[in-house]
Amino acid sequence: MSKHTPTTGQHSTPSFEAADVPALRRELLGWLGDGRGFRFHAVMSKCAGSMMGHPELDGHPGMMRAYAEMVCEQETRTLRDAELYYVTAEMTQLVRSAAAELPAFVPDAGDFPTPRGLIVFGAPLVTHRRPERGLVLVDGRLTLDYREHAYEDINVSACTWGPYDAGGQWKHGGVWMSFYRDRAEMLAKLQHDRVRDGLRADHARLVPDNEYGIKYLDEGAEKARLQEDLAAKDDPAWTSHWAKHLMATLLLMRQPLVYQRTEPIRRGLRRQLERSGLPTGDIRIVDARPRRYTTAPRDQEAGERPQSGDHGAEETGRKVRVRFPVDGFWRNQWYPSRGVHRPKWIEEHWRGPEDAPIVHPERVRVLRTHPDQQAIGDA
Template identity: 70%
Template sequence: MTTVDTFTTGDVPALRRELLEWLRDGRGLRFHARMSTKAGTMMGRPELDGHPGMMRAWAEMLCEQEARTLANATLYFVTAEMTEIVRTAAADMPAFPPDADDFPMPAGMIVYETPLVEYERAELAAVMIDGRMAYDPTDGREEIGVTACTWGPFDMAGDWKHGGVWMSFYRNRAEILAKTIDDRTREGLRAEHARLVPDNEYGIQFAGTDDEAGKAKLQERLAETDQPGYTSFWAKHVLATLLLMQQPLVYERPEPIRRGLRRQLERAGYPTGDIRIVDARPRRYEPGEEGPSPEAEQAGADDVEDSGRKLSVRFPVRGFWRNQWYPSREVHRPKWIAPHWRGPEAAPIVHPERVRVLRHHPDQEAPHAQTHA
């Protein structure tokens, strides 16, 4: 993956504003109308794929949906260290059909400091500027880094009885600029797109709590598409992020928008809510800042076994997913048990080693030796 400048926490409100302006001034409609070649299939009329009227209708729906989502979105920023934890955790997390309670807010925009998902695809899907391909087509492949996502309520014009969610995925424009052919193409790309460029979307229908057959069918489809080329795989990584945010070893904290930017947003009529930072570490306090109380620090430092027995050594615990039952929602959800240290900080460290032994079971027939001439 080409190395490009990454986003910071302070970029997130401006990124939302840029996308809203991109949608409102017509650039978003032009882009989506060009890219919606499979709109007929999405509307249940595959024979109309590529039809200009269908492409425009689908593009209008996308723009309206995304404008609503962005206007009401709670903003999140995931640090690079936390993103790596999400990627590692999602690799072992089984795909599952989400429901509304799996999302902390009805609408959200989440930006990752480093790409959440990376993969390669045929370069035929590359961005076009003035009829020219934006990339050097010599290798026939393009590298994609999904670095942001939005989600919002969606019910397919009332066809989804229990509702659903629409997720839009974005890549960093700088990633595309790094591979552009010439200055003319590069300037055209800057003019035509915000710093976040839409790459693909994913809509998922919620199954009712009593629709076991519907859940099983959706679960089977998700398992079949659990690989990087599918947007359901990207959605699984976002869901892994949201599930990890509920874990006690993941730190979420608000950060207000800078005063100057807040005033600009207020004058332009854009939202000015705080940014939620998702990190693997607690906030670092600068000298003079007020941090947590000594009592809170001590409460977090105590480490006792479930049985109440005090630990006398310190050892690493590997991370794993547990299929946790939530009685209030009557659903099972993967719960990430993060890798962590157990035991007092001052205790001796031990590294348990596991040795797997392959042996012949006495109830099985012994394998026959084979002789080769």
């Protein structure tokens, strides 16, 4: 687990779209395979000892190299077989709001839709402020790019997950999650062209920021202790909190308020991936609203149905001009088939027209006109 100072900065929006995800995977695999990934992780892994359960070896060159090798091998295995996901910006905002209410919990393998995945977000999933000057890796060395403030705001733009058992030490196995930021965001903050050019050459468009591994456990005292530890560190200073945001995304994907569809990889990129021996499966898109169709039903994707109807009118006749989820909350749901309790997001329905702006789970202040006066009420 790695600790940071919580963020109070503004959110910036990554520039990725669903069609970018396969190319992002290919670039990362190239970066991991040509030595740049190893050099990066070997230099940045000062806390490798703590991550591997030996804090006394933090900063030891041998431990840093061993950790870098492990991370590169882990991410290469994950990315090669990963299912590809893209979460729209509107859905990401809903995830952030829902994650704020989600209790920390110890996941198990059944909480992941696929064994390995790469998920890219249309808006920052997590934001944190790092209390240090912007250090970037150029030509295998840390380079200080002077700027006005002794901190930088980091936006997590993508995550991966894959099986991990700590070299056989975890009896029931576990999961390894990696968190990435957008290189373009880093480039925009740099002041020196030489550093900017070096960063662009030394990194793929997704730049690793941190990792988190957690083991699967049977019910019992050890799991209860880990649960308490996660609850105590449930703030942006800990990567376990970032992992909770990923888990909130995966939990919400199972809920009826979330719309999913697939998008094929572009033909030219598909051929490039085939030549590289990489998967060419469709991209899974997670959205907060249904797709709107302008074509005839025979042209629609298999399994999808157009959504119709304006649910924006209340029984009182007052027109709702925004779209929002009603009464969202987490419930500790029992799943008999798995024999576990898991947080389940309870959401009865959407309100508002399908094409209206989405308002996230917060109060909406509505101005109402009264015959005698104007009053402000809560919607």
